[in-house]
Amino acid sequence: MSKKGVASKRDKRSKLDLDLFLLAMLRSGIETPYRLLTTAGLSPGASIPVLRRLEVAGRVRRGKPGFRGRTEYHITAAGCRYLENEWRALLEHPLPTDTEAILRTAALAVLLGEDKRLASAYLKKAAAGKASDSRRSRSAAKAAEVSLSGDSVAGFYGWLRATHASTRLTAEVKVLRKLAAEISRRS
16 A cells, blocks of 8 residues: 555544544533543644534534633534444554544543443554564664764754653553553443
8 A cells, every 4th residue: 555545544544533532522422622621631722623524514503602702612413423433443443643543542542431341441452553663763773873973963962862762652652551440341
């Protein structure tokens, strides 16, 4: 598959993840971009375009601006059906590389009544994928460190980036494993 095809597949999955997450939030009573920001950490810049896309698709309807001009959005029957029929697809391969998408997917599984062990297994699988990425980044950092002779700005920057990526991924693995264990404990 071409790089463009892979990126397109990733973009589609990312949109599906965010669409379904917003629909679930609306269904739970979180109905304004401001409340999405304060309760789910989704900026209006991220949520408003998605809400508009969902509105065009007939999955949400926009209410009149209310308190402080904040517009409420409401999930439609079509949006409820879409949410119920599509969210499980997020648990299938390929796993996203974006940690926020991973967390939203696990949250959807738990909040929509799936067995918590499934959400825990999903987080463990995501952690394993990130662990593999971390090992690759660590190898790249070691290779870049070896080539740090002289005053190569590019070599030094490459080493900084690879070291940062490896450390960040290692931390994400630890957190995902911890969350998986906590969800399992609560099952």
